[in-house]
Amino acid sequence: MSSQFKLMRERRFLPFFLTQFLGAFNDNFYKNALVVLITFQAARLTTLSPGVLVNLAAGLFILPFLLFSATAGQFADKYEKSRLIRFTKLLEVVIMLLATAAFALSSVGLMLFCLFLMGTQSAIFGPVKYAILPQVLDETELVGGNALVESGTFLAILLGTIVGGLLIAVPSGSVWVSAGTLAVAVLGYLASRAIPPAAAVDPGMKIDWNPATQTWQMLGFVRENRTVFLSILGISWFWFYGAVFLSQFPGFASTVLGGDEKAVTLLLAVFSVGIAAGSLLCERLSGKHVEIGLVPFGSIGLTVFGLDLWWASSAMDAGGATLRPLAELLAEPATWRILFDLVMVALCGGFYIVPLYALVQSRSVPSHRSRIIAANNILNALFMVVAAGMGAGLLAAGASVPQLFLITALLNAAVAIYIYTLVPEFLLRFIVWLxxxxxxxxxxxxxxxxxxxxxxxxxxxxxxxxxxxxxxxxxxxxxxxxxxxxxxxxxxxxxxxxxxxxxxxxxxxxxxxxxxxxxxxxxxxxxxxxxxxxxxxxxxxxxxxxxxxxxxxxxxxxxxxxxxxxxxxxxxxxxxxxxxxxxxxxxxxxxxxxxxxxxxxxxxxxxxxxxxxxxxxxxxxxxxxxxx
The missing domain is CATH 3.40.1130.10 (Glycerol-3-phosphate (1)-acyltransferase)
Incomplete structure (x- = not known):
């Protein structure tokens, strides 16, 4: 796997990687600090209940992807990409200055508004993040580059979530969070200044500011290439699958494992490391080219290990009302089986997602690539919203968290069969790869x-x-x-x-x-x-x-x-x-x-x-x- 890590020594990739890593870290740093703050100190700050505030925060962060991705995709095709990235990172610095004021004033409304702005900044950065890779990497480097980006993103999510939750809980936590998020934003901007220029692919395009019409037009671009369209649906399904699992970790840790907050962190760490490992293995297994034969392999694993996770979880005893320490949980063999299933789900997720992203990048028309990726981001957001709705509905109807995992694993099998029936090329490459x-x-x-x-x-x-x-x-x-x-x-x-x-x-x-x-x-x-x-x-x-x-x-x-x-x-x-x-x-x-x-x-x-x-x-x- 050494060849993909050579990119980390080259200016055409390293500054971009650091920029996106720090951006993903800061998003989750701020978001989790805010969630922990309003969960445990809501009574001091507002009359709204913590549950309402947490769900409102999640919605405010995802909403900009639905509202602004279409416009962001046009920006990424019209303007030189390194300049656009520097603008988004400078915007992040301004937002974090505003967040510092929000913490100082103890204004929940301003904190939530800053979270919305962070989602907006991420929505603008999203199309550039994936569209720049085919311009700066060779075809043989595309899988490795995407693997590094995906693994870095999930590790940044993990670290940002942990750091945000820990810092906000210490004395004067809001001051530490304010200083930390601002420092990370500045570092991200400095890293972005070293990104080499990446030429605009459609500089003469006229921006359409109507998100509804532009979103529909972008989906039309996507539908012109059947394989790209179905690959984007596959990517969106992965985010549906992942959103179901990630959102249920707190409930799973307490009601199934009988663990405390450290158990939640362990589940998140195992999942993030699994995604990173699976992503990095893609280059070795694909022979340095876009190998979509790994996609069925990954989807099979998502179902098989998802089913075994349900089976193993159903036999667990949460141990009563008292939450058990992490050491006690890890002393049980059943816990290790659950952790193995979870890391394999994540590993197979890496096999699944990296080739699909590389396929969309390589087969999209260059002049519309950013807008196609923006359409992908819109569909990802919609699928994640549906995942949240399904999870909330099933849990309200009396389903357990393991049963929710079971339903998701079975749905994954049905979706995979449907997509591979429509595009037999995936199964063909899988047979050849095997x-x-x-x-x-x-x-x-x-x-x-x-x-x-x-x-x-x-x-x-x-x-x-x-x-x-x-x-x-x-x-x-x-x-x-x-x-x-x-x-x-x-x-x-x-x-x-x-x-x-x-x-x-x-x-x-x-x-x-x-x-x-x-x-x-x-x-x-x-x-x-x-x-x-x-x-x-x-x-x-x-x-x-x-x-x-x-x-x-x-x-x-x-x-x-x-x-x-x-x-x-x-x-x-x-x-x-x-x-x-x-x-x-x-x-x-x-x-x-x-x-x-x-x-x-x-x-x-x-x-x-x-x-x-x-x-x-x-x-x-x-x-x-x-x-x-």
Missing amino acids: LVHTVYRLRVQGMEHVPEQGGAVIVANHVSFVDALIIMAACRRPIRFVMDHRIFRWPILSFVFRTSRAIPIAPAKEDPAMMERAFDEVARALEAGELVGIFPEGGITGNGELQPFRPGIARIVERTPVPVVPLALRGLWGSFFSRKDGPAMTRPFRRGAFSRVELLAAPPVGAAEATPEGLREKVVALLGGVRY
Whole structure:
């Protein structure tokens, strides 16, 4: 994982990371200090009940995301981003000066107004926070950068919440909180001054100040790309899921665990560290590119460990009316099972959320990226409000906190099935990811030779029935493989091939019409700027030797002149899916689990030079004389 941490030494990322970390820390520092203050000193400050004030505070912080995200998204696309970030951090300093006055005057109304302003400042910063990453990071750094941002955000939330709750409780706590939040705001502003410029993507845009019409227009931008839209719904669902869990920690700690405030802090710490760890692991597991195959993996974990958390919690005895100290709770094995489930829920949440954010960033139209992220923030806020309403309603109806976790875990399964049915690409990538992380250990070299944009043909040797899946796992772009129509119809694998829009083909002597349709579809795909993969040998090798390349490749590039990228697969001969010593898939564990496989790529060959013989020589050179 060291590669993603290299970003922490570079000016293009570190000042931005510190800025967003300090901002998230300060939001929760101030918010939790205010919540603790009005919870325990409401009678001295106002006639309103603490319960009303706490819920009012939560609503005032989330309301600006609904009101101002649309306008903030326009700002982030219209103006240079580092300048906009400095403005938001300067605004934070002003708000904290006002909060200092609110604490000095013991004015609850002014304190709540400052919380609203903090939410407004965060709503303005939100679209810039995610839209700047694709401008300053390479595609191979996008997952790692998002992982650092997400892990830093959750750790900042944890630290800010703890510090705010502790400082407000000490003598002269409001003075310490005032000084602390102001100091953090100033540090955040100083960090923002070191952020390099990030050019405006649509400087000529005219700002629409009507949040209702602009929100609807932004949602229209999002709906234009089905995958991006459903990814945003997936992100919003994660915030729904997380809001349910985080909001129930105080009740869970007291009624289920029988613990005090320290137990609440422990639950929050475990959850935050789990999210951070899962986020940071994403780069290692995704191979430095946007691997949406981790999303189903994460969603499965959210349901499985959420269900086990309900099961484990249902067997807990809170220990009566007396709250038990933390040491006593940790002496019980059942507590450790609950903590394990909670950290695994959070870990899987990191696997789930980081690829979705990276996918939205990478597939959004650059000129509208900030507005699309603003629409995401609006939907996130709406889902969190619904989560609060569902939690309050179910608890009022007599449900227990573990039952609320059970319902949320089951809803997560239903939402996941729905999204993956609409966008099978998620399940496809999950199957491919499982293959190369459970059956094989894949080493990739030279895949940077595959063009990032535009049509191109991928040619490779054909060793086994899973060659196409391994190549798909290693390539950042989708590939449409041309394959024998009989393999295309194989059970289970047919789902993968259909989902990846593979092109079935038959020999001319068997079905000339199908063959012509295949060549026509290849031409349409290349003209549309897609990648097409073929195995020029015409079939899977039966003796481990590279067979002559057939003339189909010449026909393809003659009709649609595009670059041709030669690939070589090594290490698959003798595997379960190869034909060594007889039919494939008849001798399980022939090579054992986690056998090493290599995929090597050579520089592209121009269409004029892409002859079957010349391409075969390129693949032979990649194989290096090794029998594949």
